[in-house]
Amino acid sequence: MTLRSDNRPWYKQRWPWLLMAGPIAVVIAGVITTWLAVTSNDGLVTDDYYKQGLAVNQTLQRDHQASSLGIQADVMRAGQNMRLLIRANEGVAVPQALELKLAHPTRAGQDQSVAMTAEGQGFYSGKLTGEVAGRWLVSIEDPAGQWRLHGEWQADSEEPLRLTAQAGK
Structure with missing residues (x-):
């Protein structure tokens, strides 16, 4: 049986920190992603898409009117x-x-x-x-x-x- 010769505590060893670096990076990236999702307004999703779909014909009619007037x-x-x-x-x-x-x-x-x-x-x-x-x-x-x-x-x-x-x- 071999005994460990150095008496350094675990936090002064290199391997525990190397093994913890991956999970710590993932947690930090998750916090940053959550912060970006909450603070930024993407504006891409609308809650009244059905009403917007119904208004398409009215919009097209205005385009046709501009064309007939030669604008x-x-x-x-x-x-x-x-x-x-x-x-x-x-x-x-x-x-x-x-x-x-x-x-x-x-x-x-x-x-x-x-x-x-x-x-x-x-x-x-x-x-x-x-x-x-x-x-x-x-x-x-x-x-x-x-x-x-x-x-x-x-x-x-x-x-x-x-x-x-x-x-x-």
């Missing part, structure tokens, strides 16, 4: 200032105010709604309430809710975004 828009940005150029078929009156909605694809808390006021000759202007960068879903609507234009916008792009109503969508 097109160019969205331009300079810093926090937004500018629209709206074109429509001959004889179609454009409203004095429009609503520009910017929706972030994954973070609903960053969504913005910008009131656009007419400057004349189809131009509208408004101001952003926060910083925008990356990809955004853009929607332009008239105040009466009769028509809508929508599309995807890369906010970092220097080129204006052209929105055209597509009746086939």
Whole structure:
């Protein structure tokens, strides 16, 4: 029988700490994951998905209306200032105010709604309430809710975004 020659306590040995490192790392990762799940709002799951499904036909009807009116828009940005150029078929009156909605694809808390006021000759202007960068879903609507234009916008792009109503969508 061999006797242990060193009299160091267990916590001064290397092997117990090496064996405990894995479970300790898992516990720490679990706490961090729980904290992230509780504090962040993903905004991807909606509780009224059935009502949203029923509203799809109304949304499509507004897209078809924009197509029949021949409405097109160019969205331009300079810093926090937004500018629209709206074109429509001959004889179609454009409203004095429009609503520009910017929706972030994954973070609903960053969504913005910008009131656009007419400057004349189809131009509208408004101001952003926060910083925008990356990809955004853009929607332009008239105040009466009769028509809508929508599309995807890369906010970092220097080129204006052209929105055209597509009746086939």
